[in-house]
Structure formats: C-alpha cells, structure tokens
Amino acid sequence: MTSETQQQEAMKCIEDxxxxxxxxxxxxxxxxxxxxxxxxxxxxxxxxxxxxxxxxDLVKGQMRYGEHDTDHACPHCGDLMTRFRYRGHGLEIEACPNEAGYWLDHGEDRHIKDALKDRQRGLRRSAGAQRDWHATRRGEKLSLVDRIKALFGR
Ligand SMILES: [Zn+2]
Ligand SMILES: [Zn+2]
Structure with missing residues (x-):
C-alpha cells in the first residue's frame, strides 16, 4: 500500500x-x-x-523597516518572501508576500522578545520624563505618542 495522499501541502524549511x-x-x-x-x-x-x-498599552510602532525581496520561496505559498528589519532593530526576519506568516531562523523568536523588552523599557522611561513636562498640558497618551514619533520617526 503506497498511498501518497494529495497532502502535497507539507511545508519545507527555506534553509535546508x-x-x-x-x-x-x-x-x-x-x-x-x-x-x-x-x-x-x-x-x-x-x-x-x-x-x-x-x-x-504601549505602542509597538512600525514593524517593517527596509523591506526588500529575497530569493527564498515562501514555505506556505511558494512566492518569493520579503525580508525586513523587525521594528527597526538589527533583527531581520522574512515574511510571506501574501501575509500568510513569517520565517524565523533559530533563536530569532528570542530576539523578538528581547527587542520588545528593550523598547518597552525605553518607552517607560520616556513616558515618565514626558509626564513631568506635559503634566499641565494634554493627556498622557498624546504626549507619549508625540514622544514616540520624535524617537522613531526618522
Ligand atoms: Zn531547517
Ligand atoms: Zn506565502
């Protein structure tokens, strides 16, 4: 019995x-x-x-920076994946061009967590400073957004 079902869908590693x-x-x-x-x-x-x-409650910010094409076929749909700098950090991850998902090399999920924790620490610090400056002006939320724009908008 050789039943190679039509489950051709088996996804393959893009590296090996x-x-x-x-x-x-x-x-x-x-x-x-x-x-x-x-x-x-x-x-x-x-x-x-x-x-x-x-x-x-904190704004994660833009996810894709410097997005460009790769010659890796998406394991999901077979189209060529794009690659981008995750949230502006040094970490680059690849994504399905049809938004089905992302490819992470070994350990990159750990980097994502670290990147977000760094960012969260930074935001908390600047939110604290901003609160002092703008306490009498507008709501905290708006000043935090302005602050993020100033930090990451370049
Ligand atoms: Zn592999
Ligand atoms: Zn795909």
Missing part, C-alpha cells in the same frame, strides 16, 4: 528543505524545522510572542 513539524510558539500553532530549528509563524503566533513580552 526539511519537512517542517507542527510545533507551538507562545501557545499558538507554528511549524518548526527539526534540523535547523527555524520556524514558520502565523501572524497570530508572532503576535502571541509580542503580547507575552510587551505591555499592550
């Missing part, structure tokens, strides 16, 4: 072509390469990582 195995990332389903430990994350899984490391 190994079949990805079902896994979990921050409680959300993801796919992980058993060889290089790269991972395919859906939007939900990426946001689950972010929500575990970042206070939802």
């Amino acid at each position: 072509g190994s079949a990805l195995e079902p896994s979990k990332t921050s409680g959300e389903p993801s796919m992980r390469c058993p060889v290089c430990e790269g991972a395919w994350l859906t939007d939900e899984a990426l946001h689950a990582i972010e929500d575990k490391s970042f206070d939802p």
Whole structure:
C-alpha cells in the first residue's frame, strides 16, 4: 500500500528543505524545522510572542523597516518572501508576500522578545520624563505618542 495522499501541502524549511513539524510558539500553532530549528509563524503566533513580552498599552510602532525581496520561496505559498528589519532593530526576519506568516531562523523568536523588552523599557522611561513636562498640558497618551514619533520617526 503506497498511498501518497494529495497532502502535497507539507511545508519545507527555506534553509535546508526539511519537512517542517507542527510545533507551538507562545501557545499558538507554528511549524518548526527539526534540523535547523527555524520556524514558520502565523501572524497570530508572532503576535502571541509580542503580547507575552510587551505591555499592550504601549505602542509597538512600525514593524517593517527596509523591506526588500529575497530569493527564498515562501514555505506556505511558494512566492518569493520579503525580508525586513523587525521594528527597526538589527533583527531581520522574512515574511510571506501574501501575509500568510513569517520565517524565523533559530533563536530569532528570542530576539523578538528581547527587542520588545528593550523598547518597552525605553518607552517607560520616556513616558515618565514626558509626564513631568506635559503634566499641565494634554493627556498622557498624546504626549507619549508625540514622544514616540520624535524617537522613531526618522
Ligand atoms: Zn531547517
Ligand atoms: Zn506565502
């Protein structure tokens, strides 16, 4: 009995072509390469990582900086993936051009958490300083947004 079902859908690692195995990332389903430990994350899984490391009341800011094409085929749809600097940090991750998900090399989910924690610390500091300056002017929220724009808007 050789039943190669029409389950041709098996997703492959973009680095080494190994079949990805079902896994979990921050409680959300993801796919992980058993060889290089790269991972395919859906939007939900990426946001689950972010929500575990970042206070939802703080603005996360723009996610994609310096986006450009790659010659890696998306494991999900086969179109060429794009690559961008995650939230302006040194970390570069690849994404499905059709927004099906993201590819993270081994350990990059850890970097995402670190990047967000850094940012959160920075925002808390500047929010505190801003509160003093603008206490008598507008609401805290607006001044925080202005402050973020000043910091990250370049
Ligand atoms: Zn791999
Ligand atoms: Zn895709």
